[in-house]
Amino acid sequence: MVADPHERHQDECDSVDHPIASIQVLQCGQAEQHREHRYGSKRPQLWWVFFGRDWVPLPLQCFLIDHRDGLVLFDTGIDPAIGLDSRYIKQAIGRFLLPRIFKLKLKENDRIDHVLNTKGVNPGDIRTAVISHLHFDHVGGIEQIPQAELIVSEQEWAILSEPHPERDWTLREHIEVPSANWRPMSFAPTDDPLFDAFDGVFDLAGDGSMILLPTPGHTKGSISMLIRQKGWAPILLVADLTYEGTLLDQDIVAGTGDPETLRASFAKVRNLRERLPGLVIVASHDFAANELVSRATHHSMLV
Numbered sequence: 001m002v003a004d005p006h007e008r009h010q011d012e013c014d015s016v017d018h019p020i021a022s023i024q025v026l027q028c029g030q031a032e033q034h035r036e037h038r039y040g041s042k043r044p045q046l047w048w049v050f051f052g053r054d055w056v057p058l059p060l061q062c063f064l065i066d067h068r069d070g071l072v073l074f075d076t077g078i079d080p081a082i083g084l085d086s087r088y089i090k091q092a093i094g095r096f097l098l099p100r101i102f103k104l105k106l107k108e109n110d111r112i113d114h115v116l117n118t119k120g121v122n123p124g125d126i127r128t129a130v131i132s133h134l135h136f137d138h139v140g141g142i143e144q145i146p147q148a149e150l151i152v153s154e155q156e157w158a159i160l161s162e163p164h165p166e167r168d169w170t171l172r173e174h175i176e177v178p179s180a181n182w183r184p185m186s187f188a189p190t191d192d193p194l195f196d197a198f199d200g201v202f203d204l205a206g207d208g209s210m211i212l213l214p215t216p217g218h219t220k221g222s223i224s225m226l227i228r229q230k231g232w233a234p235i236l237l238v239a240d241l242t243y244e245g246t247l248l249d250q251d252i253v254a255g256t257g258d259p260e261t262l263r264a265s266f267a268k269v270r271n272l273r274e275r276l277p278g279l280v281i282v283a284s285h286d287f288a289a290n291e292l293v294s295r296a297t298h299h300s301m302l303v
Contacts, residue, residue, distance in 0.1 A: 017230040019209045021066040023297060024119060025290040028077030028140075029060040029110035032103035037255040038243045038285075045255060049100050058102070060137055061284050062112070063237055063293075064119065065227070069205055070127030073148070074225055074237050075284065076141030077115065079174070080106040090173060091166050112141025130204065130212065132239030132284070133219040134159060134170045146179035151204070153214065156221025157184040168219065187214055194275050197268040215241045215269065217262030218254070224269070233278045233296040241265055245281040245292070 032055040036048035062075035082088045083104035089095045098104075108114065113123040126145045131152045132138055142150060159165050160172055187200025195201050195213070202212040204225075211226040218240040227235040241262070242248045248269060253262040273279040280296040282289050 019068045019205065019207055020227065020229050021068075022064075023066075023227065023235070023293050024064040025293055026062050026064055026077065026112075026115050026119070027059065027110075028062055028112065028115055029080065029107070030105040031058040031060060032056065032105075033058045033101070034255070037101070039247070040253050040255050048255065049097070055103060057287070058243075058285055059287055059289075060110070061289055062138070062141075063284075064116070064121065065210065067205055067209065071121065071125055072204070072210065073112075073126055073129040073141075073145070075132050075138040075239065076129050076145065077112045078104075078106065078110065078137040079140035079143075080108050080110045082106070082136060082140070084108070088174075089171065094166055094169075094171075111144065113144040128204070130210075130223070130225060131156075132224070132237075133222040134165075134175055135219070135240070136169055136171050136174065138239070138284070139175055142175070142180050143177055146181065148181065150180055150182045151202075151212070152182060152184055153212075153221040153223050154184045154186050155214070155216065156219060156223070157182070159220060170219075185212075187212070194272070197271040213268075213272075215239075215265040216258075217241060217265045218257040222265075226272075233280050234276050235280045235282060235293065235296045236269065236272070237282050237284070238269065239284045241269070242281075242283050243285045245283055245286060245288070248281060 034048050034052040035054040035056050036052055038056055041048055060078050062073060062077045065072040083106040116123050123144050124147060126148045129145060129148045129150050131150055133156055159170050165172055185202050187202050190201050198213050204210040204212055209228055213224050213226060215224040215238060216222050222239060224239060225237040243254055248266050251263060251266060253259045280292050282292050
């Protein structure tokens, strides 16, 4: 049967205007963190780590983007083994500190391959994983997707060459694994005035639908992803730049990371939103993430 030329043309137009079929927020477990960790504190970090008694819930989430060129993950969640296997962290100090920083509530089914299976997705079909930063709760699933290209910023990758990356919860032994297909990338200058505030961009698919931006502060090489598609509100996945989008508006930085660099990245994101009206800011540990993504992707139904 010969396809109708009009229908074929319409399909081609839809592919151009709508390169992304869907975005899903993937739930990869639960935890608790100190209130000072989430909302910041004037007290020294070690004070609230050892003496803080006010814990708040922490959702562990990553994102699945169904792009016409293949499935893309933004981060890969946590490996439940970190909470179930006492040998997961090699360094004694890390094993000592972990339960004092996080109360992990993990099950085997929180591993990314199981999470994907519950969504009807074969982990072997993941084409690319963008790693916002190298902390253990964002790279915990890389061994489950050995076929995927793992995109990370060169600035973040350089942390592995420092003497003790594990002191900042970058666990080299769970990153430099034989099966991992890492691709450190650099940001390129652009003449698009939309991104004047940023030190370059990286167009992941080459079609402008997924633009990676440098947003350091939580770590030296942290990145965010701008998702744009006709009919949707633009979405900025900011990972751990903030734990809640509203905190960015209030200029409230978390209890970890470099405060000055975080606030500089906050300002760049706010500048982007001024130039890109309707921008929806989605943080990886925000309970509102699913609602925000759903609202943004149904934007055309609301206007």
